[in-house]
Amino acid sequence: MMKKGSFIRVLVSRWTVLLSVILIALFIIAAVFAPLLMPYDPLAMDLPNRLAAPSLKHLLGCDLMGRDIMSRIIYGARTSMLIAFVSIIIGGIAGTLLGLVAGYFGGVVDTVIMRLTDAMMAIPQIVLALGIGVALGRSTLNLMIAIGVSSVPAYIRMMRGQTVSTKNQMYVLSANVIGCSDSRVMYRHILPNSISPLIVTATINLGGAIMAEASLSYLGLGVPPEIPAWGTMVSDGFQYIETAPMLSVIPGLCIMLVVLAFNIFGDGLRDMLDPRVRGSL
Amino acid sequence: MTQYIVKKIFQALLVLLIVTFISYLIMELIPGDAVDFLLGLEATPEKAAALRASLNLDKPFIVRYFMWLGGLFRGDMGTSIFYNDSVTNILVKKLLVTFRMGFAALIISTVVGITLGVVSAVNRGGFWDNLISFFANIGISIPAFWLGILFIILFAVKMKVLPVQGYTDPSADFWLHTKQMVMPVIVTAVGALSSMVRQTRSAVLETISQDYVRTAREKGLRERAILIKHVLRNALIPILTLLGMQIRVLFGGVVIVENIFAIPGMGRLLVNSVFNRDITVVQGCILIMGIVVIIANLLVDVSYGFVDPRIREIKDVA
Amino acid sequence: MDKTVLNVNKLQTEFRMRRYTVYAVNGVSYDIHPGEIVGVVGESGCGKSVSQMSTLRLVPSPPAHIAGNAVYEGKDLVDPSNAEYLRSVRGGKIAMIFQEPMTSLNPVMKVGEQISEAIRLHMKLGANEARARTIELMKKVRIPDAEERYESYPHEFSGGMCQRLMIAMAMSCDPDLLIADESTTALDVTIQAQILEMLRDVVRETQTALLIVTHNLGIVARYADKIYVMYAGSVVEYGRAADIFTAPSHAYTIGLLNSVPRLDDDKDRMLMPIEGFPPNLQSRPEGCAFSARCTQKLPECASCSEFPLKMVGDGHYSLCINDHLDRSQRRSDTLFEAKRIPDETLLEIRGLHREFPVKKGILFKKTVGKVHALNDVNLRIRRGETLGLVGESGCGKTTLARSILGLISPTSGEILYQGTDLTKLDKRKTREMRKDIQLIFQDPFASLDPRMSIGSIIGEPLVVHKLTSGKAEYLKRVEELFIMVGLDPSLRDRSPHELSGGQRQRVGIARALASEPRFLVCDEPVSALDVSVQAQILNLLERLQRELGLTYLFIAHDLSVVRHISDTIAVMYLGRIVEKGDWKTLCKNPMHPYTRALLSAVPIPDPEIERTRNIEAIKGDVPSVSRLPGGCSFHPRCPYASADCAAAVPELRETEPGHFVACPVADAIRGAKSQAGSAE
DSSP, X not given: OOOHHHHHHHHHHOHHHHHHHHHHHHXXXXXXXXXXXXXXXXXXXXXXXXXXXXXXXXXXXXXXXXXXXXXXXXXXXXXXXXXXXXXHHHHHHHHHHHHXXXXXXXXXXXXXXXXXXXXXXXXXXXXXXXXXXXHHOSSHHHHHHHHHHHHHHHHHXXXXXXXXXXXXXXXXXXXXXXXXXXXXXXXXXXXXXXXXXXHHHHHHHHHHHHHHHHHHHHHTOSSOTTSOOHHHHHHHHGGGTTTOTHHHHHHHHHHHHHHHHHHHHHHHHHHHHOHHHHTTO | OHHHHHHHHHXXXXXXXXXXXXXHHHHXXXXXXXXXXXXXXXXXXXXXXXXXXXXXXXXXXXXXXXXXXXXXXXXXXXXXXXXXXXXXXXXXXXXXXXXXXXXXXXXXXXXXXXXXXXXXXXXXXSHHHHHHHHHHHHHHHSOHHHHHHHHIIIIIIISOOSOSSOOOOTTTOHHHHHHHHHHHHHHHHHHXXXXXXXXXXXXXXXXXXXXXXXXXXXXXXXXXHIIIIIIHHHHHHHHHHHHHHHHHXXXXXXXXXXXXXXXXXXXXXXXXXXXXXXXXXXHHHXXXXXXXXXXXXXXXXXXXXXHOHHHHTHHHHO | OOOOSEEEEEEEEEEEOSSOEEEEEEEEEEEEOTTOEEEEEOOTTSSHHHHHHHHTTOSOTTTEEEEEEEEETTEESSSGGGHHHHHHHBTTTEEEEOSOHHHHSOTTSOHHHHHHHHHHHHHOOOHHHHHHHHHHHHHHTTOTTXXXXXXXXXXXXXXXXXHHHHHHHHHTTOOSEEEEESTTTTSOHHHHHHHHHHHHHHHHHHTOEEEEEESOHHXXXXXXXXXXXXXXXXXXXXXXXXXXXXXXXXXXXXXXXHHSOOTTSOTTBOOOOOOSOOOOSSSOOSSOTTTTTOSSOOGGGGTOOOOOOEEEETTEEEOOOOSSOOOGGGGOOXXXXXXXXXXXXXXXXXXXXXXXXXXXXXXXXXXXXXXXXXEEEEEEEETTOEEEEEOOTTSXXXXXXXXXXXXXXXXXXXXXXXXXXXXXXXXXXXXXXXXTEEEEOSOTTTTSOTTSXXXXXXXXXXXXXXXXXXXXXXXXXXXXXXXXXXOOGGGGGOOGGGSXXXXXXXXXXXXXXXXXXXXXXXXXXXXXXXXXXXXXXXXXXXXXXXHHTOEEEEEESOHHHHHHHOSEEEEEETTEEEEEEEHHHHHHSOOSHHHHHHHHHSOOSOHHHHHHOXXXXXXXXXXXXXXXXXXXXXXXXXXXXXXXXXXXOOOOEEEETTEEEOOTTHHHHHHHHHHHHHHO
16 A cells, blocks of 8 residues: 555645545535534524525525525535435445456356446436336435435446456465465455555546436436436426526536546546556656 | 458447447336326226337337337337327437537547647747647637637627627528527537647647657757658548547537537437437437447547557457 | 678667667677687676677667777668668578567468568569578478478477477578577577587587677586677687687676586585676776776776777687686585485475366366376485586476475375475465575565565565564564675665566575575576676575574476586486486486486586587487376387387486486496497
């Protein structure tokens, strides 16, 4: 593993990565402490304040039902982050295990898993998530499962490739030679050596999951409509695009910033964890 | 080479079979069925049972799957309960709309993406590289639906140079059609274009560090000649790989974009049918998208053979 | 010969990374005359390749900063303002051949086109003339069917053939200077000999100067007229080849010569390794860079700032300030005490076959052919001895090693270890057996898990086989193992990448010894190491064998190493044992033409001996194991082959007690040779 010192050094030397980390931290804080940070109840309607312009009372104004946009944005962060993290855990664990098994044992197991992966890879991720989400019924948990499952093939491919190349490394052969069992070889040798690309994939996929959630919510097929979500907010604001464009612009900006932050952070991690690149930083 | 192609075709067919199964399975899991939708409040157990029998819904899952699969071979994807028309008929019309748009986006993203990627790699660390990489990063992070809305605000609402949304058949009014398609095509292309830029850049950089590029340099070739004759041809292999996956990404984008711009293509059909619980149509959409992606990947696999002589030789090794 | 082709003066190359600088080349000067063969020797990281690449500005800049000059025909190639001139020289008048021929050719371009590309560029020839010249060059480097092969792609050639193509490419524009940078290191010894012989013939014929960069002292002894010895980015000694070997005048050169095993050595000579390891070049060395490892250093060596090149003989210069160097260690008579090997079988291999099926078909694969990796192998290893197994790549030696460890199951035959047939054991028993039989790998770095600490790597067998009870006992045992292989136990928490190559190999050995095995399979254990470190490891293995009563199967391609360590030697060719016997009889009296070729392909680091040696270079490539020639598989390359050789597979027969040869014409060859020898 890399040392902590060099990690921080790299972080400071690349301001974009640093900025992305700060941004991610801010959104995570917003998500975790949403109830404390929200100035108003995000669901409380206040019709006199319909489409109110930004003011000191309502920093970002109010939406068509008079709900405080700032509060809804903060709650939206919570929705996005929760769904992204849980779905990444679901997809990451399932995909990593399947990829590990496929790559390590090869043969029929590999063929079966990989053809299944190919098939899932033939369907656009958003369509796959949409299909699974619809099949399971509309709820936040089911949405997490749907997004998680739709991201599984990416993990399988990555982990299988990683396993196949690690499996042929001499240190895996040497683990066999000293008498390690298959499960020990996978758990103690292959998995730890695949952790860096795994973290990178997961980080970039976090952005992907947020995007998928927002897109589904935009289409009206994401989180249940009563829960504030950025995608829903963009979609709701669409009708008032001529009079109150900010209704759509602000939540969309949040989505882009979070996804961008995760992508930049993921790229930065990849460079930091890649020994070839690390030396030159 | 032929062996290689035949092998790839078999693989593609197998994957296709799995795709049919997945798309059937997903829809099968949906609670409630067409009967509930068709009968609504008038449902009585007897009526429901009769209707189920007539729609074959009382048969076991696997039997219905094979019946449906058999239908597919005859080009019959079932009947839409909502449109009361054959799914094949509906899809063929919509597919053309989507295809035209997707194809334009594919061409734009590939041509522009590869060009910018090469420019970026050649000027590694320079101004153009930083600029292009910055926008590519934004491009892969920007939600298509939001970009679409920004475009509408800017070009339709504020500048009033393009229509907000809508679709006109090119045979009816080609000029209007073109104007209507500008924003959707660009919005669809942005994500794919950005990943193409990134992939091309890293492929070119990877190739530049290879030993044979050092050999070419050692031979005394000019940098431009090295780039064209040695680097690009080799970098084409990873770029091709991405090209296969781009079709999938573009389809995903189309689903969103058609809904923003109210374009009557497959994406909009899919979302509407989900709301309508029009299962056969949803199945059909997933299936068609799968087939197109699989064919695209097959073409990519075959084209590897033309780019890379090592793959052409597989007949010897196998 | 006062005209120089290339004059390099005070060349310096630094790699300025963001956080540190590597001083790779520190003021290297040399010159080369037409038709001369110059050798640059040194261990890895001594800057020998970087200095050659720097003269042609082939190092990436930035981070590289090059100073000094390299003058070719009056113009300085290092000067960035001569970039256009340099481009016309590079590949035209000065050409380079690199180590990795397979990756140095563009995989998607026809080889002929890659060669003619340079010709068209530098000689301004048209397509057809360039093609004709390319084919002529391909013939000159002895590529069979040159016209047809023009259209082939690099992957259709073997490594040796690719290197021939690279040489053809380098020779394409009649260069004045050819730089061969470790260009035969990745090749098998017989192929290496072929290529070098051919290269020498070609440059002699065209009066091209040749600069050979290598770590192999034998190669420079055999081919070079003049030798430059490099250490830590500087030339520490140079002179005529004969002078360097007979009167080495730098402590490092002496150390290097002492540490390599030689074919003409006394068998039990204890090698004299250079202790320690080369400095990392992240700071400019204070004083003599070698002083930290030097056994003959003077008090001022470590502090003196300026080391002028001192003339020690005619055209022979050295940086060493010690005027009274002791060269006597060179013929060191320090011997290991002789081993007593009881006539007790530890491992016996009987009729071992291993075939890999060649499958074909799209959906339902059917077996269409077989690759015979092991073909009726019979061996007996006595308790406490070292059996050396020699052969080139693809001869089946690694397959044999892995079969013994149960990593590959043989098609038929028996491997009897103390009477138990290892091939019949189930998975659990095999794992159990690995306590007793262990493997030492070729590449010490690749075989250590980069994510684990050294301590847990060495202790892993103890955990896996539950050999210790309690943490205290475990730690004690790990510490014992560290000390046993000469590692400092305080390195316990380091990662493998923080260690040097020699230390890593010690870790590999300690891990293998953890479960107290009796039998060690050493698969090329020193071939990835620098020569000075190689000697450390060989001595360690010899010491451990005596202390722990170990038995070794020692696999290597380098006959001088195998000869040094082995009691018995077996020679393998394409899956068969072609000759085996006691080391002395086999080396003094090689019977099989292949063994003879192998022996003569290994250069001895002594120009005097090399001059009188008769080199029996064999022709052709090692055939693919999937298309084995009928009869004796060596006959297509054998200079003595008769019609009988293609007809039947020769049996191993005993020609003198304990010496077995599978060659029907062996006696005749020996008769002819000894007659010829006496006539001279």
